Amino acid sequence: MPAALPHIVILGGGFGGLSAARALAGAPARITLVDRHNHHLFQPLLYQVATAGLSAPSIAAPLRQILRHQRNVTVLMDEVTGIDLAQRRVQLTRERLDYDWLLVATGAAHAYFGHDDWAGNAPGLKSLDDALAIRRRVLTAFERAEQEDDPARRQAWLNLVVVGGGATGVELAGTLAEIARHTLTGEFRRAQPRDANILLVEAGPRVLPAFDPVLSAKAQRQLEHLGVQVRLGHAVTAVDDDGVTLGGERIAARTVLWAAGVAASPLGRQLDAPLDRAGRVLVQPDLGLPGHSEVFVLGDLASVQQDGSPVPGVAPAAKQMGEHVGRLIAARLRGDTRVLPFRYRDAGSLATIGRMAAVAQFGRLRFSGLLAWWVWLGAHIWFLIGFRNRLVVLLDWAMAYWTQARHARIITGADRHGRER
Amino acid sequence: MPAALPHIVILGGGFGGLSAARALAGAPARITLVDRHNHHLFQPLLYQVATAGLSAPSIAAPLRQILRHQRNVTVLMDEVTGIDLAQRRVQLTRERLDYDWLLVATGAAHAYFGHDDWAGNAPGLKSLDDALAIRRRVLTAFERAEQEDDPARRQAWLNLVVVGGGATGVELAGTLAEIARHTLTGEFRRAQPRDANILLVEAGPRVLPAFDPVLSAKAQRQLEHLGVQVRLGHAVTAVDDDGVTLGGERIAARTVLWAAGVAASPLGRQLDAPLDRAGRVLVQPDLGLPGHSEVFVLGDLASVQQDGSPVPGVAPAAKQMGEHVGRLIAARLRGDTRVLPFRYRDAGSLATIGRMAAVAQFGRLRFSGLLAWWVWLGAHIWFLIGFRNRLVVLLDWAMAYWTQARHARIITGADRHGRER
Numbered sequence: 156m157p158a159a160l161p162h163i164v165i166l167g168g169g170f171g172g173l174s175a176a177r178a179l180a181g182a183p184a185r186i187t188l189v190d191r192h193n194h195h196l197f198q199p200l201l202y203q204v205a206t207a208g209l210s211a212p213s214i215a216a217p218l219r220q221i222l223r224h225q226r227n228v229t230v231l232m233d234e235v236t237g238i239d240l241a242q243r244r245v246q247l248t249r250e251r252l253d254y255d256w257l258l259v260a261t262g263a264a265h266a267y268f269g270h271d272d273w274a275g276n277a278p279g280l281k282s283l284d285d286a287l288a289i290r291r292r293v294l295t296a297f298e299r300a301e302q303e304d305d306p307a308r309r310q311a312w313l314n315l316v317v318v319g320g321g322a323t324g325v326e327l328a329g330t331l332a333e334i335a336r337h338t339l340t341g342e343f344r345r346a347q348p349r350d351a352n353i354l355l356v357e358a359g360p361r362v363l364p365a366f367d368p369v370l371s372a373k374a375q376r377q378l379e380h381l382g383v384q385v386r387l388g389h390a391v392t393a394v395d396d397d398g399v400t401l402g403g404e405r406i407a408a409r410t411v412l413w414a415a416g417v418a419a420s421p422l423g424r425q426l427d428a429p430l431d432r433a434g435r436v437l438v439q440p441d442l443g444l445p446g447h448s449e450v451f452v453l454g455d456l457a458s459v460q461q462d463g464s465p466v467p468g469v470a471p472a473a474k475q476m477g478e479h480v481g482r483l484i485a486a487r488l489r490g491d492t493r494v495l496p497f498r499y500r501d502a503g504s505l506a507t508i509g510r511m512a513a514v515a516q517f518g519r520l521r522f523s524g525l526l527a528w529w530v531w532l533g534a535h536i537w538f539l540i541g542f543r544n545r546l547v548v549l550l551d552w553a554m555a556y557w558t559q560a561r562h563a564r565i566i567t568g569a570d571r572h573g574r575e576r
Numbered sequence: 577m578p579a580a581l582p583h584i585v586i587l588g589g590g591f592g593g594l595s596a597a598r599a600l601a602g603a604p605a606r607i608t609l610v611d612r613h614n615h616h617l618f619q620p621l622l623y624q625v626a627t628a629g630l631s632a633p634s635i636a637a638p639l640r641q642i643l644r645h646q647r648n649v650t651v652l653m654d655e656v657t658g659i660d661l662a663q664r665r666v667q668l669t670r671e672r673l674d675y676d677w678l679l680v681a682t683g684a685a686h687a688y689f690g691h692d693d694w695a696g697n698a699p700g701l702k703s704l705d706d707a708l709a710i711r712r713r714v715l716t717a718f719e720r721a722e723q724e725d726d727p728a729r730r731q732a733w734l735n736l737v738v739v740g741g742g743a744t745g746v747e748l749a750g751t752l753a754e755i756a757r758h759t760l761t762g763e764f765r766r767a768q769p770r771d772a773n774i775l776l777v778e779a780g781p782r783v784l785p786a787f788d789p790v791l792s793a794k795a796q797r798q799l800e801h802l803g804v805q806v807r808l809g810h811a812v813t814a815v816d817d818d819g820v821t822l823g824g825e826r827i828a829a830r831t832v833l834w835a836a837g838v839a840a841s842p843l844g845r846q847l848d849a850p851l852d853r854a855g856r857v858l859v860q861p862d863l864g865l866p867g868h869s870e871v872f873v874l875g876d877l878a879s880v881q882q883d884g885s886p887v888p889g890v891a892p893a894a895k896q897m898g899e900h901v902g903r904l905i906a907a908r909l910r911g912d913t914r915v916l917p918f919r920y921r922d923a924g925s926l927a928t929i930g931r932m933a934a935v936a937q938f939g940r941l942r943f944s945g946l947l948a949w950w951v952w953l954g955a956h957i958w959f960l961i962g963f964r965n966r967l968v969v970l971l972d973w974a975m976a977y978w979t980q981a982r983h984a985r986i987i988t989g990a991d992r993h994g995r996e997r
Binding site: 194211220230231294564 | 638670719
């Protein structure tokens, strides 16, 4: 491939970056896709890895395997250490890239609201390593309870707190309740997993705030039916080794999982552009960076308003942004300089609440319960397209459904934070 | 369960310890099974996890799930810190156990022949964590090669050395050659995975020394056909960050895997009994500890002679020893005090050498090639019994066979030794 072809650098191999690369298939350009992981991750099912329902490789595939036939793409596993907009250069750990076009799609993590020291005791769920760390903590908590004689200390191992009532928090809490009530039944001789308390803490007035209030109420009832205690209007004011504090109340819990807030990738701060409160870059209507028509920001790192409300930070939006920018650059390369504003098409929202319960919202249509769960299951298996894992995922789920077992209940690795569990 | 029942403590949930526990189903006793992992591991397929063919949960299952219906067993995830034979006590990290019968089945690891400092640069393959660490190193090596401009340094990333020509070493080397020649084809733009050199180093005169010399020769030819360089009669004299030394020869290699030697579990040294050179306990014909008829040693930790040759340290032998000791104790509990010597029944040996090649030895019958591979495949899927994973494993292999892809090519976790990869 002649070096004279324009060089498009894409930072991030998530839904945004990967769909941009794919939309540029066949374009007369050299594309370099950089990600610090070697894999694309199907993030909507990450909570299933964290709760031992799926194995890590079932929801991830190597980026270079996905893109092997797209000969204009080079994949690099590396981290970005700096962006020089004036020189049009990106510095990686191991090399430097000069670009003609730059796409920044490095996503977002959870926000600890100024308390980053909580991260060690309350891990978030964004990467496979996060999911495996959470799986290790949750499974180890029940093991420790089995060996703890003191009733109060035992209960602290059986108290699991999930902070944040969005889709991830609801999915985690619902699945943890199922594990305690069903999966582990009969496996312990001293502790009783059904004595576990799963607590879902949300600072706002309802769970699933992105959904219709009617569905929020239904989701809460489904969670409570599974045995989850839902605490609304409570903000966490402290997290430490032994538990959490909610205002004046202290809850002893050795396992706290964090699913609250959004903190955009720190790379946004290097783009010399206004940011919103979560650190997202306020982009132009075509997703371009203000003052730099050769730079685009997409996915969870981009802050985009549409019809007076923000485009949500969800996988379909990131995917659509990637397709938009990919097509836009392909058009520019053909000499077509029209400005095409990005339009988000809401394909509907789904959230699952444990086994056979979910809520769904498609335009004006809202439904919940078993039907919503089947739609959720079908949609997620469908969107695992591009992975060869669909059949294995389906099998895992079919087995989990019939046997109530969870096949990935394996404790591996040491705790990142070196804490004695 | 009344506390007056005799207490049988089993240390180790591998093939030996688990089969002993199962053989004691229904026995009038309290059984406590201790393992530092929460899972039983199907070790014969561990190399498949290390080489990204299978996911970790496909070859492991929680011990308490396997034993959930056996009500006389309590499973503890803990580590043994001491054994007091006189007081009949085992000290764990978190509690102390008094026993009436003790079964020690804590297995063996690889031996670095007095060079334990090599472990950081040449990881062995005994646990799931080991396998995931090797997977991370191997996959990362190709990623680093893609970003290395200097030809010599790039080649050092593409040189992979496997030390030890036993079954594990042969399986690793054969699979690595397939990954380089087939799996990764077309996925890299700068480095060429087919430039990888896979080197298998064995100090002895042939690979697979436990097999018939004819099969050793066939295995070597099959390895060479796959592109593996086999070096016989070469002992490794040094391992460091940049490679290995074989006597006078220096080989630059950033990835070295260790599959040589046997070092029995250090618990053997606490048993106040003679040990063999590998640290295995020299037991009585019934697997009892000399001078302690209430203590048994089984699996890879036991050194047993039969008809003038040692019982091999393989999974079927450990399983048979567990069944023997379990039945023996069950008989004693019924008042039957006959001494039953252990007899190993050799069900045959199999080793695989990459895709569709293997060697097999059943009594006087010896064969190799495709037929041996099919027998190997069938036997291993069959012996995954007790795992619900057989179907998933079969699917993974069927997919890998047709597509030459490997579905678990996911890099997770940081390197245990903190080395910059």
